[in-house]
Amino acid sequence: MGDGSARREQIIAIATRLIASRGYSSTTVRDIADEAGILSGSLYHHFASKEAVLQEILRTFMDDTLSHFERIVASGGSHREHLDQLIEHAFLTIEQRPDEVRIYQNETGFLMTQPGFEFLVDGAARIEELWIEQITAGQCDGVFRDSVDPRLAFRFIRDAVWSTVFWYRPGGRHTASSVSANYLELLHSGLLAS
Amino acid sequence: MGDGSARREQIIAIATRLIASRGYSSTTVRDIADEAGILSGSLYHHFASKEAVLQEILRTFMDDTLSHFERIVASGGSHREHLDQLIEHAFLTIEQRPDEVRIYQNETGFLMTQPGFEFLVDGAARIEELWIEQITAGQCDGVFRDSVDPRLAFRFIRDAVWSTVFWYRPGGRHTASSVSANYLELLHSGLLAS
Amino acid sequence: MGDGSARREQIIAIATRLIASRGYSSTTVRDIADEAGILSGSLYHHFASKEAVLQEILRTFMDDTLSHFERIVASGGSHREHLDQLIEHAFLTIEQRPDEVRIYQNETGFLMTQPGFEFLVDGAARIEELWIEQITAGQCDGVFRDSVDPRLAFRFIRDAVWSTVFWYRPGGRHTASSVSANYLELLHSGLLAS
């Protein structure tokens, strides 16, 4: 478990694509095996179970995302810059690893209650903490308006940003960074004129 | 089919609750029948299929939501008032019919591609149209800032607002209307001070 | 049971048509009830069971056919005339009551082994007896060739004749009586020239 043979990584890649497009419970072990060119039983030489595949996908995603976020807030810059960078990194992730984001967005709600997926709860909590720290600190600095509840602001931003994964398609009207810029402007200054 | 006997409505209510909490594909016909106190085969006296139950749930939800939205934009008031009322009605719906909203949010992405669920595509398109009209008209009025892309603004708001259904719990720190007020303020004026 | 209300006869007529075209086991009680404009449960006010419907269809058919055959052999005329008349009556039946013939041909093989359908075994035996008597007597008369086995000749004729129900369609290339005439000629004189 966890050693990265080429086969394993190929299977993870296939599973990620399939689960993202069909959902975890509608993706069968045979679907994955078929695309890997092996029989479904043979998958069990690489993974202990279907759930283990999902765990590995989500754990990798969560680890990467969290460590990026940690690096951002540990870097030099103002709290406002940090918040903007967190948002920009989210959009970058959506562009570069949309399948993982989709899986995370779709399956995480139910999975968080399941044994073996505690790392999702922990990771989400840590992320919430990191973001809220930036907002709260930015309010202390007088950069962010005091009247907004930091927790609500965090969820507002988080949900608006990550949800774009469901409709953003590269090559369409917008690039990830144009969406990012628009969202940031709206978030910074609001919808009302003057 | 479609006529609302008491039993039918009771079954719809049970199915709505179960599907909202477990997901459609993880909710079995037996789960629903068990809670209704009948055998699973007996469900087919009331509904043609498991999918027909889901269709009825979503169609009712879509019809109700859409007609409310239509009534709002047809009423007197400025475009800004209309947009605020649309948002407030969404929060009201989340408070009053959270299970239906959850089902819509969770299942709709996949279902929109399935035969028999075209009404979801049509309804979503009509809703997008209604909302975007308010934003665009508000920009003409000079009430909303011109620099935001109306379509992006719509999706930003829509995703932020409807996603609250996944974490909002009545009786917690916030009421639906306090969340609504906070979100409206953030949306109107943005996060930055001054 | 057995009293001939209008409803009963209507149901028998519908069932005959449906069973003839789909087969007994593929015709559902609901199919029949639907066409009768009632609910499937209501059929049980008229018939004890689905099987009872089939029994009534086949019993009527067998009774009518047998009594016609008895009348033919009891009438004046040579044995050869009798045999021809038996055959002609079969073709007439195929033309006038094709659904019943189809049901008989399709279902009878299995049903003969089932309790409640002994009348089919008895009727078929009596028919075989009647026909074979004509053939045997005709051989005694010197009208039919001695070298043919009467039992085999009977089955040869019976199977060739009744099977036409599966392909004969009124309004096509042939009328029932032209088929009848052709078959009789072939049977009488054989295929070889001179």
Add this chain to the structure above:
Amino acid sequence: MGDGSARREQIIAIATRLIASRGYSSTTVRDIADEAGILSGSLYHHFASKEAVLQEILRTFMDDTLSHFERIVASGGSHREHLDQLIEHAFLTIEQRPDEVRIYQNETGFLMTQPGFEFLVDGAARIEELWIEQITAGQCDGVFRDSVDPRLAFRFIRDAVWSTVFWYRPGGRHTASSVSANYLELLHSGLLAS
């Protein structure tokens, strides 16, 4: 699918026997699996569906029968000899593969209208063509009487011959070849003396 492992062939053999005696729709997947000593779900490791089993049975039967018929008419000999050989081969098939013949006779009428069974329609048409060619050519040769309609003669023979499968039992009063000889004599010369 289509490759003939030993297990597959064993299952086909079992299914053939069961379907011949009970009919397709009255033979359950469990019946077949039980006799094969496996669970019903395990059948789906070998066949895609119950219908696929039936298709394979009938396709094999049709292919074999058709290729035999083609070989007969391609061989040396007169048209009359060819026709006799076609009939004799049918009786041989009834003796050697009665279950397949029974299935073909029982199920084919309905199946010909079903998607996936077009090969039955095509095969039956090709067989009809082959047989009718012999009859027509024999008429040109002056061997067969001109007054019979070749198409009707074909159906007369076909139905009389293949129907014997429903009553012929090896070890009874007749052998397949004695039935064959009797039928041929009756067909050649007819029933009338002189």
Add this chain to the structure above:
DNA sequence: GATGAATGAGGCTTCATTCAT
């Protein structure tokens, strides 16, 4: 590592039938 065969549990659905109203 992979195959091929199987398990066992469970999924959705159908259907003849019953019965209170």
Add this chain to the structure above:
DNA sequence: CATGAATGAAGCCTCATTCAT
């Protein structure tokens, strides 16, 4: 006579998983 609701058995099929080879 008919409805409406339900039963209970059974049907076909799916799927994660196991294991001998």
